[in-house]
Amino acid sequence: MRKFRLTALILAAAMAVTPLVGCSSSSSASSSSSTNYKIYERNDLIASSEVKGEANKEVEANKTVFKLNKVIDAASLTDENEHYVYFDITINNTTDTEYELSTLNNFYILLPDNRELSAAIRTQVFAIQNFDDTKYSQSPFKVPANSSFSGIVGGFVIPEDPKKGFTLAFFPTREDARDKETVIKVNVTEKDVIEVPSDLLKK
Numbered sequence: 001m002r003k004f005r006l007t008a009l010i011l012a013a014a015m016a017v018t019p020l021v022g023c024s025s026s027s028s029a030s031s032s033s034s035t036n037y038k039i040y041e042r043n044d045l046i047a048s049s050e051v052k053g054e055a056n057k058e059v060e061a062n063k064t065v066f067k068l069n070k071v072i073d074a075a076s077l078t079d080e081n082e083h084y085v086y087f088d089i090t091i092n093n094t095t096d097t098e099y100e101l102s103t104l105n106n107f108y109i110l111l112p113d114n115r116e117l118s119a120a121i122r123t124q125v126f127a128i129q130n131f132d133d134t135k136y137s138q139s140p141f142k143v144p145a146n147s148s149f150s151g152i153v154g155g156f157v158i159p160e161d162p163k164k165g166f167t168l169a170f171f172p173t174r175e176d177a178r179d180k181e182t183v184i185k186v187n188v189t190e191k192d193v194i195e196v197p198s199d200l201l202k203k
Helices: 002-021 023-035 121-130
Strands: 049-054 059-061 064-076 083-093 099-101 107-110 141-143 147-158 166-170 182-188 193-195
Touching: 049 059, 059 182, 064 147, 064 166, 064 182, 083 121, 107 147, 121 147, 141 147
Parallel strands: 049 182, 064 193
Antiparallel strands: 059 064, 064 083, 083 147, 099 141, 107 166, 166 182
16 A cells, blocks of 8 residues: 555656646747747758848749738737738749748748747738738748749738838748748848738728
């Protein structure tokens, strides 16, 4: 009987310790999720090759031609004065294979203080409710073979006025969502940011 009681105590102690092992990581992940800040678990290959680009100009990498046409600022939509931003983009697929991309996996924002922001689901919900669905593309979206995708995607929650500038990073993964060796980085300045066009809104 004493043996069973001792075993039960050991198991109870193990169960008590287990949550503590991952406590810091879990808490950090929760905090990261709530603020849309994301720290990528980079290895030697992820983003090992950077290709610099400019807004409204084509840049090519990994058989993909990417162009950031405009950044759309839906203005301050939260009590914390955070801005919802979306991207008017064109992606040309020069391969014979159609593939699917998503804002969460293929894009992130790098702020001037080096914080990284991942896509926020609430911005897509807002867009679905307010934007013309012939111009706004939900994530994920498809890029046809030997053709191009053109549309508005996103979005992201930026904790300050996007006109202050930031960097949009895009992984041209093509059909392999894990292929993140190459990253295209486009510097965004005030001139690249516009308000929501009237023709983007639902009638």
